[in-house]
Structures are given as C-alpha cells and as structure tokens.
Amino acid sequence: MKFSANWLNEYLKKSVAPEKMVEFLTMHVFEVEGIDKKGKDSVLDIKVLPDRAHDCFSHIGIAKEIAAISNNQFLFPKINFKEDRSLKIKDFISVEIRNLDLCPRYSMQMVTNIKVGPSPEWMQERLIVCGLRPINNIVDITNYVMLETGQPLHAFDLDKLDTNTRIATNDTNKKTIIVRRAQNGEKIITLDEGRAERILDSDILVIADSEKPIGIAGIKGGRGPEIDNQTKRIVIEAANFNPINIRRSSKKLNLRTDASTRFENGLDPNLTLDALKRCVFLIGEFAEGKVVSGIIDIYSKKIKPRKILLAFSRAQTLLGIKITSQQIAAIFKRLAMPSKIIKKAKEEFIEVIAPTSRLDLLLPEDLIEEIGRLWGYDKIPAKMPQGVILPAIKNEDLIYEDKIRNILAGFGYAEVQNYSLISDGDQKLFDSDEIVEIINPLSQDQKYLRPSLIINLLKNARENLKYFSGIRLFEIGHTFIRENGSYVEKNKITGLICQKNILKHGENFFELKGLTEALLDKLGISDYWFDDAISQKYDWLKFVHPRRRAEIKSGDEAIGWVAEAKPELLAALEIKERVAIFELDFAGLKELASEERFYVPPSKYPAIIRDLAVIVDRDIKIEAVLNIIEIEGGALLQDVDIFDIYEGLEGNKKSLAFRLTFQSDERNLTDKEVNELMEKIIKVIEERGWEIRK
C-alpha cells in the first residue's frame, strides 16, 4: 500500500527523512517494497501484512509505528468544529440495525449547507499518490480520512433518501437508514467504474433507506443518494462490520474495494467517532458545511482495552536475550501502552494494557513480538541450542528414494521433476476414470492431478526428440487417484526410454526390462517375475501396447509393469518413435527391499560348463524351454544363461543358445554325471518336438 512521506511527517514531532522511514519500518515492522520521488513528496510502498492491516492501512497507524521505533512523538490530527445547536440530527434521520452481529457499530453525523466542488489541490495530490482518483470535495474528504485513520466512510445525500411514509411522525420528511440482510434477488447498481447492476442475496448486508438498498455494507455505495453538485445536506456513515461477512460478500460479488479490504481485516469499533469528527471538521473547512448537532451512534457491545499479563522470564527465554523489566516497560511506553510490573509468587510479570486499536495483541507471545521487534532482532545474539541431541534419522522412504535415484542415474537415466497438474487435453488422451479434479483451476493446463507419471514423461520424450536421438528419463513422484470415494496419493517410480534407429526387435522394451531387473536386484529383491497373462483391468493397460507389456510381480503381488506405449497414443502425441515405459509402486518395492539377505560363499569345487542350442517355433516362449532345462537339470545345475537368440531361421523358427553351469558345493563333479544330466534334458526337449542343434 502506498503512503506519502510528507503526510506521515505531519503526525511526527521530529520530521523523519523518507530513507530513514524505510530503514525504521523494514527493520522493525514492515517491509518497504519501494520508494518513489513524486515532486517534493516521496511515496513509500509498504507491505502491511494481514495481522496489522486493521490499524496500519492508515497514515496514522504507520506514523505511530515510526514514532515508537524512533522514539519520536506522535501528533494527533486537528479536529476543531462547532455544531449548529439549532439543528439536531435525530430530527432528520434515524438508523435501525437489524443484524447487530454483522454490524457491531454504526455512527452517523450530518452536515448541512455544503458547497460541492473540487477539493483543495494538496488533498488531491495526496489522494493521487496513494492511488485514489479525486472526485469532489465531499467524496475526497471521506477518502482522505479513510487513508488517514483507516476507517472507511460513506456520505449520502440526505435529500435523495426515500422518506419513510410508514412511520408516522410530525416531520414527514424524516428519513430512515436500515442495516439489514439483502433479500434474495434484490438488486443494486453500485458506484464503481462499471456501474453494474448486482444481484444480492440474504448473506449480503446492505445499507437501505425505507425502500431499497443504497449501498452494500462495507463494500461499495449504490447509485441514488450519491453526492452531486446540487447536494446540500449530507449524512456521513462510519460503521463497523463483521470482517468475515464482508470478506465473503466481497468474494461472492467479486468486488474488492478500499473499504472492503479494510473491513475484512477487522477494524477497531472505537475508530468510528474519531474518523467521523475529523471528517466533518474537514467538510467545514473545505466545503463550507455546517455541522448538525448530535451523533447517531449504535454500539451495543462496547470493546475495551485488554490487559495482558506477561511473565518476564518468558520474554527472556523466548527471545534469548537479557533484558530488564524496566527496559520492557520503556518499550511499551514508546508504543503508548500503559504497563506495570507485578511480582507474584517470586516471579516478575509485566501487565500491559493493549489499546483497542491493536486487535492483534491477545497473548503474551504477541507482546514478546513487540518487545523483540522494537528491541531489534539484530541485537539478539546467535546462541547454539543446548541440551540432549537425539540422533538425526532420515525417514526410510527418503533413504530408499535416494538409493533408487542413484541406481537409475547410474544406469544412464536422467531424473526429471514434472508438474503434478495436468491439462484437460492430457486427461482426454489418457482417459483415466479415477482422476482427481481441481475445483478452482487457474487455467486449462492445470485442471487435474496426475494419476500417473507417464503422461508428462511421454511429453518430455516428445520435446527432447527434437534434440536427441536417445532419451532415458526417470521420475520419482506422487500420483493421485480416487478410489472408493476417497483420494489415494501414491509414490511411483517411472522410467522411459526412446531410441531412434533401433535395430533389434523390442529393444526399448528389453532395455527397460533389464533396467527394472537391475534395479530390483540392487535393492535386494530377488523374488520377482514378469507376467503377460494379465487378468486385472488396470488403468495403465489403456495406454500400453497390447502385445508388448508385462506385469512385474513378486509372488502374487503386482509391484509394477513394463511396456511399450500404445501406437495410437504415440500418434496422438505426435511421437514417431517407439517408446518403452516402466512403472513401479514405491511402497510395494520398499517393503520387498527390506528383506534380509545373507552371504553365500562361492563353491570350492570346479564348475563344468555345457552349451545347448535348441530350435523352436518363434512363438514358443523362452521361459518354456528354460523351465524344462531347470527342472531336468536339478540341484547341480547352478546357473543357466541364454547367450544367443537367433530369429531368422527358416520355417518361422528361432534358435536359442543356452550355457549351463553345473557345480556342487560339496564335491567334484564328474563328466559322466553331467553328461547324464544333459541327456536327460535333451530327451525331454526332444519329446516336446523341439530340435537340438548339434
């Protein structure tokens, strides 16, 4: 919010240079985001945070802060006017509040014989530097007083208010102001730039005359009783409204104003009269008005200053400084808050009376903040904490995440961190039923939470294909789905490979299969297998190649999958290369990885190695041949390696070359017994109708 340095200085006994103001404010209360020279004035852009908006969205509030920080004296603005005793406000107008909970205070004064015209030049200049547009002297003065005190004011042309004909009085011209909830569907045209007609409902509080709403309470005045050049008699409203109600109405109407910003942060109800008096004084000065005697003031629950008791030791231990009770008392004196030192049961307390203008001061800790910031945080020494240090433990999940990152990066994959939000288009492409939707997206690009990491990874591949011919990526991150009406957030590990000009059949797939095997092995998971007989209806099946996909299982439990992406999906994404993807469930993986493993010493006896080449039909699974070898080979067959696969044989056949390692942990094997085992294996293979290549 913008503040004029000249204006601030008006309330300070000793004038403070704008640069000094910046330093004082920054180090002791608010960040100053900018300082701008404007003629002879300087404009400070002060970042007033919500806890102090109630008193510091005003020049007086800021000036009081500067006074307290710099041990300066705060000077109150001038109020000096005479009321016209012959006129009484209550003969002209009455106020009725139907919702005291939404309007804790409503004060009103009246000025007559005004002369509407432009406001003085200095006032216009100040309004302009603070970002307000001058309109006429009356409106400008209400705005000026708002910028000065923080209390929004509103002036109505008394003669334009509807006369209440239903209330029988001697003076049929007497007007009524009613503060009430709007009726559903009730309409008002507001005085903002658009002059739009707004449709109200019963959650919105309005200021009404006897007939219709004339303003949205605390937000914006309505068309009708506004001030114009003919206006002679005005009533000025200074009210206090419930901050939550104002905030909700302002949001609902999508109408934020200088008034609503102030009301939604809460205001001191005791501010209304000061602001009102200052306002009528200025109207007398600059619009020739005569102040009608009396004030209408409906204020049912009077707010009084609060007493807060602070244990002196608490201030010392929380700030970590040695400060005396006298020094603390001096700080509150600078803040113009009365305080006294009390001794109770050997402990020293300081009792501070917080003024009603400081809505934020409720707890002893709030007082400690006042002490800390005025004492100066820079004067607090750095002191290492003392006490027992417990061993620092990194959460096991994070340790495993790190380990997996290292393994995948070690195998040549680059870690990406993608957006968790995906677009409408992505959602359509991947067509997930369980997707979680953002109810208030900022754009179409951020409409859903990613149900899997694959979507963005594929898009990464597409972009990177413009510059690279081999792409290896992985991501570890959270995914979100709906399951049985609740949200499920799962950590996933996903990798992708895409290589241009691949020569071998399914090369991308097999690299990723190898990668997942290596990852699982390195994590100490040995009991896993790849299954292509998938019976469950997984969401991921929708975007993988129906003939090039496998579920990764440990026992019966699914822990992930590896597959090539579905050609239609790649086409839709305009990816011209084959892409393989894997996905592993982090939680499942971590559980398996926690198994213990033990060292097995290598055998002391030599191994006997035999090669075996088998010719089978192309559609026979390698696994089928392998199973026979392993079963027939028995316990002495320590290892089987497949070292060559040749698919180009006549008659749609392929040749598989196996290397068999026989070894015992207990004795030397003889050629004879190995030969017998080999014959046994060959026999079964030949029984299957497969050919042994000799």
Place this chain on the structure above:
Amino acid sequence: MFEMLKQLKEAVLKEIEAAKNINSLEDLRIRYFGRKGKITEVLRKLKDLSQEERINIGASANQLKQELELILEQKKKDLGASFEAAREWIDISAPGHKLPRGHLHPRTQVLRKIEEIFQSLGFSVVWGPELETDFYNFEALNVPKDHPARDMQDTFYVDEQMLLRTQTSPMQVRYMEKHEPPLRIIVPGKVFRRDATDASHDCQFYQIEGLMVDKEISVANFKAVIQEFFKRFYGQDTKIRLRPSFFPFTEPSFEVDMVCAVCGGHGCRVCGQTGWLEMMGAGMVHPFVFKSAGYISGQWQGFAFGMGLDRLVMMKYRINDIRLLNSGDLRFLKQF
C-alpha cells in the same frame, strides 16, 4: 694402467647412456668388447705385465668388463621394450566410449547437501502428503476459514476439505501429534500455489520446513542454527538478518535475509540493489500450533522455518528461469 681402465669405463658408460637404438648399441659393443675392441685389447696386454700386476689389474679389468656388459645388456632390454611399446601407441585424443550418462536433478543434488547439513545439526528428515486437508494446511496453523491470511497463499482445492498443500508447514502439527519434544526435523517437499507463472514464480515449487521444539528454544538459538546452516552451505561465513514479518503460526515471526551471495552486499541485479536476499520465513512456534498438536500449553518453545529450495538451486547454478526445473528438458538436465 688403472687410470686407463677408469677412463675407459667412463667413456663406455657415457656412450651407453647416449645410445639411441639397438644398432648404435651393437656398434658400441663391437668397438669395446669385440675381437679388436678396446677392452679386449687391454685384457690382451695383460700378458706383458708382471705376475703381481697381472693379478691386480687383471681382476679389475675382468670385473670392469663384466660390469659394463651387464649395463649394456640392460640398456639393450630397455631400448627393446620401448621399441615394442612404441608400436603399442594409441591416439588418446580419440573420443572415449559414449556410455549413457545419468543425471540427478539439480534440486536433488542441492537438497542432499541441505539434508546432510541439517542432519549433522541433529535434524531428522521426514516427508508428508502433497494432497492435504484444509485442517493441517490452514486451520491447525491458526488460519481459520475466511481469514485474510489465506490470501497470502492462493490455493488449489479438490473439494471443500482437501487441497494441494501451499506449504510444508502442515507437517508441523502432523509430526508433533505423533512425537513428543525434544524434536528437530526438516521436511523437504513439493508445494503448490494458485499463481500466475513467470521466470521467478511457478505454481509448483519446493520448500524445506524446519521445526525445533524443546523446553527453552529461543530466537537466539534460531539465529545460531540458521547462521551455521548458511555457513556450511556456502562454505564461508555469511551474514544474516531477521526482519519482522507475519505468519499466523509463528509469534514472533520474521523474514530471514542473507547478504547477497552475488555482490557481497554492495547491491546488484540479483538482490534488487538492496544487498540482501530473502531466504526464508520463520518464527517462534505459535501457542495455537502447540495446542493443535495436543501439547500442554506453556511447556514447550520452538522455532519453525520455511525455506525455498528452488531459489537456492537457481542461485547455485545461476539458473535464470524457475520453470526449467519443472521442464524435463534434457538440454538443461544434462548439465548436472
């Protein structure tokens, strides 16, 4: 005679030393050790000497011959080996094999360093969910519904009660509900803001939450811990300052500024000419938060902070656009 042998030895040694190849060595052998060689000649002359002299000089001369022949042989081997090696020459300026190179995300790398420093200061590392309840993200942290402080963090909602966490702070209450002080934790994680994006703002970024609670934790303790952190992170003493600020869940609250690492405090483009960089929001844990966690009021004191990870990463590697971190662009990732 002795003198002659000595001179002969020196001459031979010099020549062996100087020999560049096998041929010159062979040449040398013939000249000294051949049938008409100089050393052979000396040995031949021995028969003209007296018995006594023959024994003395003969021994020395034979010893010399053997000695020099040995050196000659060694030299021969050396020259031969280097000749063999010369044929083994490879052009080491040819490129190394192109092994696939993996990369850890720059955030991961910086985060690891940060975690290591805090762990050495006794802080455990924990994590929390990204899809959070309104309760933990706001209400338990003293930000009731309809509070103006909610405007400080524009929020993505998935329904009335569930949102994408706007900060890592929800873990404060989540953790304290399950653990009793003394405690020290950091919580790194992804957070979301419903904000327009530009080179320095993104709707998704990383934060590191810190929380320390014990009997008498003070602002002075916070200062020391954070100063130590920055000192170790930057490997040199760095000056910090605390400025008053406001967060509903800390009281007092402050911003932590660090002397600009780029200009050293003189003022530059990076720090907006102020000489200071805003590094984190922090404060002393608000009594309301202890109450939310179920702690008995007045028993504990603590500090909490929230630090932007992305900013540290960007400063360390001079990255000029935050969105690169979320881009998956290999031209970027390959550099780390």
